[in-house]
Amino acid sequence: MIKKLLLSIFTALLVFNISFSHAANETNNSVNLKEKAFKTLSDALFDEKIHYNIKIDIFDIINNFITEDLPPESPEDLVQDFYQNMIDNPDQSTFTIDLLNNDQQESSEDIKKPAETDKNIIELLKKTVESDNDNIILYGLDSISKGKVKELLPDVIIKLKNFDSDDLEVETSLISTIGKIGNDSAIETLQPYLDDENLRIKLNALQAIGDIKTENANKILKEYVSKDSLELALLSSGILVNEGDEKALKLLQEGIESPIILTQQKTMIAISNVTNPVILPLIKIALKSDNDVIKAYALNNLGKIDTIESVKLIQPYIEDEKLMPRAIIALSQNSSKEAFRILESMMKSDNNIQKTYIIAVLSRIKDKRILPLLKIALDDKNENISIAAAKILHTFEDDSGIDALKIAIKSNNEDISLRAAAFLGYIGDNTGQSILLNAIDDTNLPSWKRLDISIILEKLGDKGIVPKLKELLSKQRPKTLPKDLNPSAKTLKEFIKDDSVWVQLNSAVFLIRNKDSDCLPILEKLSNDPDLLVRTTAVDLLGELGSEKALPVLNKSLEDESVRVRVKAAESIIKILSAQKTHKNIKEKSNTPT
Numbered sequence: 001m002i003k004k005l006l007l008s009i010f011t012a013l014l015v016f017n018i019s020f021s022h023a024a025n026e027t028n029n030s031v032n033l034k035e036k037a038f039k040t041l042s043d044a045l046f047d048e049k050i051h052y053n054i055k056i057d058i059f060d061i062i063n064n065f066i067t068e069d070l071p072p073e074s075p076e077d078l079v080q081d082f083y084q085n086m087i088d089n090p091d092q093s094t095f096t097i098d099l100l101n102n103d104q105q106e107s108s109e110d111i112k113k114p115a116e117t118d119k120n121i122i123e124l125l126k127k128t129v130e131s132d133n134d135n136i137i138l139y140g141l142d143s144i145s146k147g148k149v150k151e152l153l154p155d156v157i158i159k160l161k162n163f164d165s166d167d168l169e170v171e172t173s174l175i176s177t178i179g180k181i182g183n184d185s186a187i188e189t190l191q192p193y194l195d196d197e198n199l200r201i202k203l204n205a206l207q208a209i210g211d212i213k214t215e216n217a218n219k220i221l222k223e224y225v226s227k228d229s230l231e232l233a234l235l236s237s238g239i240l241v242n243e244g245d246e247k248a249l250k251l252l253q254e255g256i257e258s259p260i261i262l263t264q265q266k267t268m269i270a271i272s273n274v275t276n277p278v279i280l281p282l283i284k285i286a287l288k289s290d291n292d293v294i295k296a297y298a299l300n301n302l303g304k305i306d307t308i309e310s311v312k313l314i315q316p317y318i319e320d321e322k323l324m325p326r327a328i329i330a331l332s333q334n335s336s337k338e339a340f341r342i343l344e345s346m347m348k349s350d351n352n353i354q355k356t357y358i359i360a361v362l363s364r365i366k367d368k369r370i371l372p373l374l375k376i377a378l379d380d381k382n383e384n385i386s387i388a389a390a391k392i393l394h395t396f397e398d399d400s401g402i403d404a405l406k407i408a409i410k411s412n413n414e415d416i417s418l419r420a421a422a423f424l425g426y427i428g429d430n431t432g433q434s435i436l437l438n439a440i441d442d443t444n445l446p447s448w449k450r451l452d453i454s455i456i457l458e459k460l461g462d463k464g465i466v467p468k469l470k471e472l473l474s475k476q477r478p479k480t481l482p483k484d485l486n487p488s489a490k491t492l493k494e495f496i497k498d499d500s501v502w503v504q505l506n507s508a509v510f511l512i513r514n515k516d517s518d519c520l521p522i523l524e525k526l527s528n529d530p531d532l533l534v535r536t537t538a539v540d541l542l543g544e545l546g547s548e549k550a551l552p553v554l555n556k557s558l559e560d561e562s563v564r565v566r567v568k569a570a571e572s573i574i575k576i577l578s579a580q581k582t583h584k585n586i587k588e589k590s591n592t593p594t
Contacts, residue, residue: 033555034577037570038120042127044563045136052135054563059139061571062124065578066117066147118578122151129155134167141173145180153181157189172204179208184216191220199231206232210239218243225251231266238270244278256285264289268297275304283313296326303330311339318346318354325357332361340369347376355380359388368396378404383416391423399427406431425456426485433460440468447472448480455485466491474500478509478537486510496522501534505541512544520545524553535565543572546579 044050045058128140129152137159144152160174175193178186193205206224209217224236225247234255237248255267268286271279279301286298299317302310303326311334317327328346331339346354359377362370370392377389378401387408390401408420409432418439421432436453439445445453454469469487473495487495487510495507496519505526508519523545526538539557542550550572557569 030577030580033551033573034120036555036558037573037577038124040558040566040570042124044567045124046127046131046133047563050563054567055136056139058567059143061567061574062121062143063146065574066121066143066149117147117149117151118574121147122149125149126152126155129159134165134170137170138173141170141177145177148181150181153178153183153186156181157186160189168198168200172200175201175204175208176211179211182208182212184212184214187212187216187220194220194224194232199229202229203231203235206235207239210236222247230255230263234266234270238272238274241271241279242274242276244276249278249282252279253282253285256282261291261294264291264294265297268294268301271301272297273304274301275306277305277307277309280305280307280309280313287313292322295323299323299326299330303333306334306336308336308338310334311336311342314339315342318342324354328354328357329361332358332365340373344373344376347373347380352382352385355382355385359385359392363388363392366395371396371398375400383408383411383413383420387416387420387423394423394427402427402429405429409435422453422456425453425460428460430460433457433462437462440465447475448482451476452482452485455482455487458487458491459485470495470498470500470503473506474503476502476506478506478541481506481509486513489514489516492516493518501526501529501531505534505537508538508541509544512541517545517547517549520547520549523550527553527557532562532564535560535562536568539565539568539572543568543575546576548576548580551576 041058041061045055125140125144128136129144131137131140141156143149144156156174156177160171160178163171163174165171175190178190182190187209190205190208193201194209196202196205206221209220218240221236221240222245224232225240225245226233233251237245237251240248241252252267252271255263255270258264258267264286267282271282283298283301283305286294289295289298295317299314302314311331314327314330314334317323318331320327328343331343343358347358349355355377358373362373374389374393377385378393380386380389386401386404390405393399393401402424405420405424409417409424411417411420417432417435421435424430424432425436436457440450440453440457442450451469451472454465454472457465458469469491486492487507489511492507492510492514495503496511498504498507504519504522508523511519519541523538523542526534527542529535529538535557539554542554554569554573554576558566558573560566560569
């Protein structure tokens with residue numbers, strides 16, 4: 001009996017030891033592969049023979065891993081470029097029509113927040129700080145600031161203290177980075193630069209101290225409110241006024257009331273991020289300026305101050321030809337019923353330019369309070385506006401715009417008719433199928449639009465469109481594929497076996513979106529293709545696939561003759577292993593007893 005018990009214990013311990021050893025080996029292999037991937041990036045980054053475009057790509061990779069995506073917080077990012085266009089180009093007619101007619105997905109830069117920083121990235125960024133190459137230092141500092149990599153604060157401080165170059169860009173970037181990642185202990189390093197002969201260095205040092213946002217930092221800022229240098233005084237006042245500092249408020253008022261336009265502009269820049277209503281009297285003064293740029297700054301500020309008084313100050317500018325876009329954005333950022341009432345009134349008007357900008361802004365607001373505005377837009381006589389409203393409503397799972405789309409497909413304007421038919425097809429309605437079939441061979445249409453139409457028709461069950469879909473797919477590259485349209489899984493399974501490498505690669509993109517790993521063998525094969533672009537694309541898609549089964553293939557690609565393939569393979573390896581770590585952490589947290 002005792003012998004059997006001992007034998008059972010021994011067997012259990014043996015199994016545990018084997019399992020533990022296997023898990024340890026897997027962990028060690030992952031760590032070694034990750035380190036190898038980072039070494040690949042490091043070797044390319046510091047190799048003087050490598051083109052700077054590739055080095056910029058490497059910093060983009062780093063930034064993706066040290067920051068996490070956040071959804072856009074306001075509609076301002078969508079129409080930011082339209083601001084200056086409207087000021088510079090009073091003739092807005094063509095511009096506003098383009099805004100609604102552009103169906104192609106355009107990427108906008110995502111808002112980022114700091115993420116947990118991998119020790120390998122910290123080591124790599126540390127090397128960039130220690131580099132003698134000014135461009136490498138600048139890109140490295142930018143990444144450190146974006147990722148808030150506080151672990152490197154001592155290294156950045158040492159670099160600044162030992163800095164002996166004449167490159168002002170690097171020196172000011174070192175100062176700014178210390179402010180972004182620093183704390184009270186960094187103030188001592190920054191203070192001497194407040195007395196530098198160069199005004200730009202002074203301003204950067206003061207801003208860096210302001211970025212630290214501590215009581216000690218504010219004490220220093222208050223000292224500079226009364227300094228002789230207008231720039232330093234305005235900068236410190238702009239930071240302090242958010243705390244309601246009366247002395248700062250008074251100085252800023254003097255800046256806005258200055259007869260010198262440049263001083264007024266500097267003052268408005270200083271308060272551009274202030275959200276405290278205490279600056280409303282200053283905004284009122286700015287709105288009396290004869291200069292449209294000063295008024296534009298003022299409206300921008302009003303969008304950040306969520307009060308009824310802000311709405312009253314914005315309202316007169318919705319009829320201003322040049323400042324109307326800023327006024328609309330400012331109103332959309334205000335949560336009051338009065339702001340909504342004004343937008344509603346504008347949506348019912350005959351002013352197509354106003355309505356176009358309102359729709360553009362509404363497309364970025366993920367809040368059901370905008371639904372009544374969209375319902376008004378559905379009945380608009382301007383078919384561009386009604387189609388746009390129907391599309392936005394669909395994002396709220398509201399298909400009340402279908403009737404408006406069915407009316408629009410009867411339009412005499414072929415472009416409007418086609419867009420309405422395409423969106424109906426997108427949501428599974430075949431009312432406009434004949435219009436789509438007529439358009440598929442229209443060579444005047446861009447190829448990406450014809451591809452979209454062919455995918456919609458295939459999804460609607462038109463089997464005859466499959467050869468045309470394959471033909472169009474062979475002419476596209478993965479980056480140009482539609483982001484919200486996928487052919488059926490059955491069609492993709494056929495296409496992945498096609499003789500055309502681009503049909504295979506593009507099919508792989510769609511399959512990966514569907515979390516389908518059937519494309520792994522094809523991607524493995526194409527990672528060895530003689531064509532550099534094909535190899536690079538295949539290796540990139542292996543990273544998107546995210547399967548650990550791809551790691552041996554990617555490990556082999558780290559030895560590719562092309563640095564582009566090696567860098568892309570390194571990125572894919574890090575992406576897969578980082579996702580594994582995140583999944584493991586989530587699983588451990590979910591299993592932790594509360």
